[in-house]
Amino acid sequence: xxxGRYGEYGGQYIPETLMNAVHELEEAYNTYKEDPDxxxxxxxxxxxYAGRPSRLYYAEKMTKDLGGAKIYLKRxxxxxxxxxxxxxxxxxxxxxxxxxxxxxxxxxxxxxxxxATATAAALMGMECEVFMGKEDTxxxxxxxxxxxLLGAKVHAVTSGTMTLKDAVNETMREWTRxxxxxxxxxxxxxxxHPFPMIVRDFQKIIGKEIKEQIAEREGRLPDAVxxxxxxxxxxxxxxxxxxxxxxxxxIGCEAAGLGVDTSKHAATIAKGSEGIFHGMKSLFCQDEYxxxxxxxxxxxxxxxxxxxxxxxxxxxTGRARYVPITDEEAVAAFEYLSRTEGIIPAxxxxxxxxxxxxxxxxxxxxxxxxxxxxxxGDKDVAAIARYRGVEIYE
Amino acid sequence: xxxxxxxxxxxxxxxxxxxxxxxxxxxxxxLLAAMEEAGADLIEIGVPFSDPIAEGIVIQEANERALAAGxxxxxxxxxxxxxxxxxxxxxxxxxxxxxxxxxxxERFLKRCVECGIDGLIVPDLPFEEKKEIAGECEAxxxxxxxxxxxxxxxxxxxxxxxxxxxxxxxxxLGVTGVRSEIxxxxxxxxxxxxxxxxxxxAVGFGISTPEQAAKMARISDGAIVGSAIVKIVASYxxxxxxxxxxxxxxxxxxxxxESLR
Numbered sequence: 001x002x003x004g005r006y007g008e009y010g011g012q013y014i015p016e017t018l019m020n021a022v023h024e025l026e027e028a029y030n031t032y033k034e035d036p037d038x039x040x041x042x043x044x045x046x047x048x049y050a051g052r053p054s055r056l057y058y059a060e061k062m063t064k065d066l067g068g069a070k071i072y073l074k075r076x077x078x079x080x081x082x083x084x085x086x087x088x089x090x091x092x093x094x095x096x097x098x099x100x101x102x103x104x105x106x107x108x109x110x111x112x113x114x115x116a117t118a119t120a121a122a123l124m125g126m127e128c129e130v131f132m133g134k135e136d137t138x139x140x141x142x143x144x145x146x147x148x149l150l151g152a153k154v155h156a157v158t159s160g161t162m163t164l165k166d167a168v169n170e171t172m173r174e175w176t177r178x179x180x181x182x183x184x185x186x187x188x189x190x191x192x193h194p195f196p197m198i199v200r201d202f203q204k205i206i207g208k209e210i211k212e213q214i215a216e217r218e219g220r221l222p223d224a225v226x227x228x229x230x231x232x233x234x235x236x237x238x239x240x241x242x243x244x245x246x247x248x249x250x251i252g253c254e255a256a257g258l259g260v261d262t263s264k265h266a267a268t269i270a271k272g273s274e275g276i277f278h279g280m281k282s283l284f285c286q287d288e289y290x291x292x293x294x295x296x297x298x299x300x301x302x303x304x305x306x307x308x309x310x311x312x313x314x315x316x317t318g319r320a321r322y323v324p325i326t327d328e329e330a331v332a333a334f335e336y337l338s339r340t341e342g343i344i345p346a347x348x349x350x351x352x353x354x355x356x357x358x359x360x361x362x363x364x365x366x367x368x369x370x371x372x373x374x375x376x377g378d379k380d381v382a383a384i385a386r387y388r389g390v391e392i393y394e
Numbered sequence: 395x396x397x398x399x400x401x402x403x404x405x406x407x408x409x410x411x412x413x414x415x416x417x418x419x420x421x422x423x424x425l426l427a428a429m430e431e432a433g434a435d436l437i438e439i440g441v442p443f444s445d446p447i448a449e450g451i452v453i454q455e456a457n458e459r460a461l462a463a464g465x466x467x468x469x470x471x472x473x474x475x476x477x478x479x480x481x482x483x484x485x486x487x488x489x490x491x492x493x494x495x496x497x498x499x500e501r502f503l504k505r506c507v508e509c510g511i512d513g514l515i516v517p518d519l520p521f522e523e524k525k526e527i528a529g530e531c532e533a534x535x536x537x538x539x540x541x542x543x544x545x546x547x548x549x550x551x552x553x554x555x556x557x558x559x560x561x562x563x564x565x566x567l568g569v570t571g572v573r574s575e576i577x578x579x580x581x582x583x584x585x586x587x588x589x590x591x592x593x594x595x596a597v598g599f600g601i602s603t604p605e606q607a608a609k610m611a612r613i614s615d616g617a618i619v620g621s622a623i624v625k626i627v628a629s630y631x632x633x634x635x636x637x638x639x640x641x642x643x644x645x646x647x648x649x650x651x652e653s654l655r
Contacts, residue, residue: 003522011523012520012522012523013491013518013519013520013523013526014518014520015447015448015517015518015520015541015543016520016521016541016542016543016545016546016549016553016564017543017544017545017546017564017567017568018545019520019521019522019543019545019546019549020545020546020547020549021545159451159454160444160445160454160458165445166445169445169447172447173447173448173450173568173569176448176567176568176569177567177568177569178567178568179545179567273496274495274496275492275495275496276491276492276495276518276526277445277490277492278445278447279518281495284492286492286496288496289466289467289468289493289496289497290443290467290492290493290494290495290496290497291443291444291461291493292444292445292492
């Protein structure tokens with residue numbers, strides 16, 4: 001088998017034109033990840049720019065209300081730019097700079113990864129171009145302006161379904177046009193090797209901190225770690241440190257949209273099948289002929305028809321389990337956390353909160369659940385208002 | 395070994411590409427026969443895919459039209475089988491790996507043999523991943539065509555050594571599409587290929603004019619043209635057969651070294 005496999009998943013299914021580029025990236029990554037200067041520089045950025053370590057907060061009111069396991073929230077929403085995405089882009093853009101690149105390109109769905117990439121590019125003096133589906137540039141006009149404010153150029157992608165998967169297609173196409181001075185900064189644990197590995201490595205700080213923080217507070221490991229899954233970067237980051245600790249349940253929450261029995265969902269593990277797309281062998285929502293299906297979720301960040309190969313592997317081996325959460329459950333959880341704890345989570349993260357609301361009451365009071373609050377919900381307020389019938393536009 | 399070598403026997407090959415099922419399968423069937431008659435030495439048929447990441451806008455739109463018109467892998471196979479009653483030149487499929495994988499690798503290859511498909515070009519299956527279907531291709535006698543790109547450098551040797559059928563020499567960076575100028579030193583690429591193998595190599599990506607085709611054919615064994623033909627299909631729709639045939643005739647003359655007027 002080729003490089004970058006997680007069981008049978010993963011691989012490097014990309015045009016020949018890009019092969020030397022991914023090899024160059026892998027080589028550079030393997031060099032710099034051990035380089036003390038690189039590690040120190042990234043650590044400094046994490047602490048003093050992104051605001052790490054992010055807090056682990058004991059949600060006492062939520063715990064009492066649900067009447068079961070103790071609930072802790074990992075506050076990735078408090079990071080600079082408002083989500084876990086900054087962990088990865090600081091690493092990748094710094095790597096790009098070390099590689100002598102002067103330009104970064106990225107795909108984005110709702111705009112979180114695009115904004116984070118534009119931010120890191122501004123900080124490190126790199127040119128930045130972001131590809132975003134036309135549907136999403138319309139839905140998230142504020143984020144488009146935000147990226148432009150940060151000095152990035154935003155391209156509205158009008159091919160295919162005009163959403164995240166098409167933005168990935170277009171960024172890959174752009175990379176095959178120009179790779180000498182350009183690095184593709186991929187936003188999730190997906191795509192061809194080495195991206196799933198690199199993104200996981202830059203995100204695994206989440207789980208590492210959880211482990212230290214919960215040891216300090218409770219003197220032990222948590223019983224369950226819950227995170228939402230689109231491509232799966234925040235979940236992979238939260239899970240990775242706990243994979244060898246079999247007693248810790250790892251639970252990924254997929255977007256079930258209007259329900260997994262409708263055609264309007266993005267629940268890849270529940271409803272998808274094996275395929276090879278976007279450079280990786282994994283699970284995808286697709287038809288019998290391998291045509292990639294249009295997917296749907298209220299959450300643009302989970303609106304992706306595939307999942308990272310390492311998640312497909314964790315699901316296959318049973319080490320992690322994946323549950324579908326509907327729009328309605330996510331919106332209810334969005335409102336619940338806002339009212340109960342005064343924390344407005346991203347609608348993506350609300351999928352994880354929704355499952356915790358189901359799970360906690362079934363567990364003993366001495367058990368511990370950690371929910372990864374991957375991002376803050378300011379960006380979603382208008383959409384949630386509209387979902388509830390209040391016509392507010394940004 | 396398949397019949398592909400015949401396309402290059404004692405001649406420079408002209409290789410036209412059409413997207414299967416664009417604007418519909420009946421037109422594609424007529425195009426195959428007309429292109430053969432106009433001088434095509436080998437025909438490439440694109441299997442429509444929802445997300446063709448190596449294609450420029452022209453072929454992307456052709457894929458969308460074909461899928462919207464109801465083209466499926468099964469219907470495409472059926473059409474090729476019908477066309478094979480007349481068409482004798484080698485035919486290859488250009489398909490992304492997912493339609494093969496989800497159809498079932500063996501089942502796909504078996505259908506290829508039944509319908510007279512001689513080779514497969516899979517743009518998202520690089521050398522390192524070719525094991526994915528190379529065994530099945532070998533077993534069914536269908537050539538898995540290798541691609542080399544302007545960025546391949548020393549990889550060209552490794553790829554050429556194991557090449558089957560012909561080598562698809564990608565002339566330009568980026569995705570498929572017409573280009574006013576081809577900047578890569580293609581001669582250097584084909585020379586390196588020659589040092590490693592006698593398998594023919596044909597140049598594609600960006601070629602649209604007889605002058606470009608003639609130039610590429612001089613430094614290789616043939617020229618591949620996709621987007622320029624798909625553009626004609628896009629503008630003429632159901633009436634594309636005659637103008638495509640005329641274009642193929644002109645291009646075949648150019649690669650054969652007949653004087654350009």
